[in-house]
Amino acid sequence: xxxxxxxxxxxxxxxxxxxxxxxxxxxxxxxxxxxxxxxxxxxxxxxxxxxxxxxxxxxxxxxxxxxxxxxxxxxxxxxxxxxxxxxxxxxxxxxxxxxxxxxxxxxxxxxxxxxxxxxxxxxxxxxxxxxxxxxxxxxxxxxxxxxxxxxxxxxxxxxxxxxxxxxxxxxxxxxxxxxxxxxxxxxxxxxxxxxxxxxxxxxxxxxxxxxxxxxxxxxxxxxxxxxxxxxxxxxxxxxxxxxxxxxxxxxxxxxxxxxxxxxxxxxxxxxxxxxxxxxxxxxxxxxxxxxxxxxxxxxxxxxxxxxxxxxxxxxxxxxxxxxxxxxxxxxxxxxxxxxxxxxxxxxxxxxxxxxxxxxxxxxxxxxxxxxxxxxxxxxxxxxxxxxxxxxx
Amino acid sequence: xxxxxxxxxxxxxxxxxxxxxxxxxxxxxxxxxxxxxxxxxxxxxxxxxxxxxxxxxxxxxxxxxxxxxxxxxxxxxxxxxxxxxxxxxxxxxxxxxxxxxxxxxxxxxxxxxxxxxxxxxxxxxxxxxxxxxxxxxxxxxxxxxxx
Numbered sequence: 158x159x160x161x162x163x164x165x166x167x168x169x170x171x172x173x174x175x176x177x178x179x180x181x182x183x184x185x186x187x188x189x190x191x192x193x194x195x196x197x198x199x200x201x202x203x204x205x206x207x208x209x210x211x212x213x214x215x216x217x218x219x220x221x222x223x224x225x226x227x228x229x230x231x232x233x234x235x236x237x238x239x240x241x242x243x244x245x246x247x248x249x250x251x252x253x254x255x256x257x258x259x260x261x262x263x264x265x266x267x268x269x270x271x272x273x274x275x276x277x278x279x280x281x282x283x284x285x286x287x288x289x290x291x292x293x294x295x296x297x298x299x300x301x302x303x304x305x306x307x308x309x310x311x312x313x314x315x316x317x318x319x320x321x322x323x324x325x326x327x328x329x330x331x332x333x334x335x336x337x338x339x340x341x342x343x344x345x346x347x348x349x350x351x352x353x354x355x356x357x358x359x360x361x362x363x364x365x366x367x368x369x370x371x372x373x374x375x376x377x378x379x380x381x382x383x384x385x386x387x388x389x390x391x392x393x394x395x396x397x398x399x400x401x402x403x404x405x406x407x408x409x410x411x412x413x414x415x416x417x418x419x420x421x422x423x424x425x426x427x428x429x430x431x432x433x434x435x436x437x438x439x440x441x442x443x444x445x446x447x448x449x450x451x452x453x454x455x456x457x458x459x460x461x462x463x464x465x466x467x468x469x470x471x472x473x474x475x476x477x478x479x480x481x482x483x484x485x486x487x488x489x490x491x492x493x494x495x496x497x498x499x500x501x502x503x504x505x506x507x508x509x510x511x512x513x514x515x516x517x518x519x520x521x522x523x524x525x526x527x528x529x530x531x532x533x534x535x536x537x538x539x540x541x542x543x544x545x546x547x548x549x
Numbered sequence: 550x551x552x553x554x555x556x557x558x559x560x561x562x563x564x565x566x567x568x569x570x571x572x573x574x575x576x577x578x579x580x581x582x583x584x585x586x587x588x589x590x591x592x593x594x595x596x597x598x599x600x601x602x603x604x605x606x607x608x609x610x611x612x613x614x615x616x617x618x619x620x621x622x623x624x625x626x627x628x629x630x631x632x633x634x635x636x637x638x639x640x641x642x643x644x645x646x647x648x649x650x651x652x653x654x655x656x657x658x659x660x661x662x663x664x665x666x667x668x669x670x671x672x673x674x675x676x677x678x679x680x681x682x683x684x685x686x687x688x689x690x691x692x693x694x695x696x
Contacts, residue, residue, distance in 0.1 A: 462583055464608035468551075468559060481583055481608070490583065502580030502606075538565045538612070540576060540587040540604040 159474035162520045166452055167309055167337060167511035168478060172403070173362040179406035180364065183399045191396050192387065201398045208405025215412045216354070217345040218371055224388045225401050228368035229336035230260040231381075232355030235370055235392075236332045237264040239378035240301045241273055244330070248298025249273045254286050254315075255496040257305055258334060262492070278304075283445035284313035284497050291320065295327045302331050306338035306354075310480055310493040310509060311444030312453025314342065321350030330376060336360055336368075340411035341450060342419070352376050358400065362514070363407030367400030414514075422451035422512055425521060429454050429510065432525045437532055443494060443507060452512040457499060460542035461506045461535045463490075469531040475524055480507040502541065551609055552643035558613035563620050566602040573670065575662025577681060578655050584611040586659040588619065592667055596627045603659070610649035617641050618656035627664055631677055633657065658682065 163171070183204060189197035191205050206220070213220040226232045237251070251268065253261060255277045265275045276294045279287050286304055295302075302324045307314045317333060324331035332353040335344060339354070340361025346354060353376060357368040372378065372391075384393025426449075430442060439459040458466070463481030470477050480491030481504070489495070490504035499507075510524065536542040551559070568589035576587040584607030591600035601623050605615040618638050622630040635653040639645045645653060662681035668674060 460606065462607050462611075465559070465612060468556075468609045472560065500580075501583070505580070505583040538562065538604050539606040540585050541580060541606045543567065543587075543604055 162473075162475045162524060164510040164512060164516065164520075164524065165476045165478050166513040167312075167360070167450075167509065169359045169365065170362045170513060171515070172359070172364050173407060173410060175410060176363055176403050176406045180399045180403045183402050188398075191398060192385070201396070204402050204405075205396050205398060208401045208408075211405045212369060212408050215344075215408050216371060217347050219374065221389065222371055222374055224370045224372060224392050225396065225404075226368045226370055226392060227366055227397070228359075229258070229334065229355050229357035232357075232368050232370040233258070233260040233334055234264050235381040236303065236353050236355065236378070237261065237268060237301070239381055240330060240332075241268050241271070243377045243379060244300035248296070248300050250276070250296055250299045251301045251303070252276045252278060252291065252294050252299060252329075253303045254278050254280060254305065256280055256284060256308055256310075256313075256493045257303070258309055258336065261303060261305075261334060280313075280496055282498050283448070284308055284311050284443075284493070285445060285448065286315050286320065288316065288319055288323065292323050292327075295323070295329060299327070299329050302329050304331075304333060306333045306335035306344065307342070307450050308444070308493060309337045310491055310507075311455045311497065312337075312450035312511075313444045314338065314448045314450060316448075317344075317349045317351070324352075325350040337450060340408060341415075341452065343415070346371060346373065353378075358404035358407055361407050361411045364400050364403040367397055367404045369404065418514055419451045422514075422516075425512055425516060425518060426451060426454055428518065429512075429521045429525070432521065433528065436525060436529050441499075441503065443497065443499070450511075454510040454512070455507060456510075457494070457503045457507045458532055459503060459506060460539045460545060461532055463505055463507055465535055466506070466508055466531060469535070470524075470527060473523075473527045473531075475527060478509040478511075480509070481505045550646055551613070552645075554617075554641075554643045555610060555613040555645065558616040558642065559609040562603075562612055562616040564602050564616065564623070565604065567604065568600060568602050571602075571663075573663040573665075573667030575659050575664070575666055575681065577658040577662050578607070578611075580606065583607060584652065584655060586611065586615050586655050588615070588659040588663040590622075590663045590667060592627065598622050598625050598627065598630055607652065607655075608649070610645050610652040611655060613642055614638050614645070614653045614656040615659070618660060622660055627667070627675060630660060630664065631675065633660065 187200040189201045191202035209220045330352045336357045339356035352373045354371040359365040441457045443455040463479030480494045494504035571589040572592040573590040578585040587604045589602045601619045603615040635657040639653040
């Protein structure tokens with residue numbers, strides 16, 4: 158077996174040891190229910206409160222504005238369905254972007270069937286939202302604007318502050334899906350006029366199955382899960398105490414190391430981009446070169462199909478991801494790559510490599526060497542490449 | 550996700566390449582859907598497929614079905630080659646995931662397209678052979694369920 162090179166940190170991350178250590182006592186020692194009156198329960202309650210305060214602090218929010226959920230998808234679903242429910246009297250129009258995660262796009266499809274009208278704003282060739290189109294799309298009956306903080310496939314970071322200003326100017330609620338951004342780049346909810354924000358623990362070295370939703374005080378959305386009085390009556394169910402302790406510890410850690418980590422990751426990221434561009438012909442970097450997550454690299458390789466590429470990389474012990482249709486079980490390639498204007502056949506040949514804190518330069522050299530070899534082999538059996546060479 | 554046989558044919562594909570002045574060449578699929586298959590046939594005067602080569606742009610299953618299909622037609626008469634179905638190709642690979650069955654259809658179509666080219670060039674008719682579809686995905690049904 159070749160040593161594993163994990164470059165799929167946008168899919169999930171390794172849970173940090175200090176996070177696991179923080180969680181462990183809450184499984185077997187301090188396992189009480191935070192709602193119980195005795196001191197064992199109080200210990201759990203205290204841990205939950207501490208995690209909530211930590212997270213609020215990282216966003217410039219109040220701790221009573223943080224609601225724990227099961228993850229990014231639940232947070233996104235909650236925002237859309239509960240906003241639709243609570244603000245229906247004002248209107249039934251929602252604005253979002255073409256490059257959102259499916260947790261948002263499929264929830265929009267659901268709401269559209271229930272009579273809501275959704276406007277999808279286009280992005281430019283680097284994946285940046287067209288602000289003029291956004292402003293033009295706002296109507297008196299618009300109840301929500303939702304634009305992701307950073308894209309999960311191409312890593313483009315949106316002009317969130319500008320979007321927040323536009324939303325505020327028109328008196329429309331603004332939600333951002335920050336699943337890829339939270340814990341990776343600084344976010345301040347007041348500076349960006351963010352009313353709601355979704356995040357997920359396992360994207361920043363926390364555990365899976367835990368996330369949160371920030372809801373600004375005054376936003377009237379109600380409970381999504383009904384039952385007990387947990388989360389101030391807005392999200393019922395016994396708290397996932399171990400998960401909450403984990404996401405709190407992961408958030409504390411992520412913001413503690415962020416500056417140093419960003420510096421290191423950006424350096425490695427740009428090194429990888431430069432190496433690929435130098436050594437592999439007919440490739441294209443997807444996403445913005447500057448307004449980009451520190452750990453995201455996304456390329457399209459002409460004449461090559463993404464799933465084949467992934468299988469070959471897996472054979473070399475390299476974990477990566479693609480926007481090709483064949484990897485998703487549908488016939489269409491990634492909606493994000495199509496939205497930035499890539500033709501289908503180029504979108505099918507995309508590869509996403511997302512670095513982590515343990516990624517080394519040596520690993521990246523190994524990956525580039527493997528890519529050179531694999532892409533050459535796949536191109537040599539590609540009829541598209543054959544036709545291309547004939548035309549030369 | 551894939552059987553060992555699929556992985557073997559993907560990693561060590563048989564008969565990759567081109568045949569110059571081939572008796573028949575067929576290209577099917579489209580880049581939009583993410584798979585294109587091209588098959589070259591060398592057919593002798595007794596209508597026996599002497600040699601076969603392929604080139605494929607596509608996923609692991611697309612490469613593996615191309616490879617297997619070329620192995621299955623090599624040395625066969627064109628009538629025997631006509632009998633090879635997409636199901637037979639898939640079975641020879643110990644099965645394909647349901648979402649990948651269209652890849653085996655592509656292999657069958659590619660052989661038929663190459664035979665059609667051969668028949669046209671030689672002004673003959675091959676029993677049971679129809680003009681290949683321009684798009685392999687025509688008429689395919691959307692199987693996704695909604696909740």
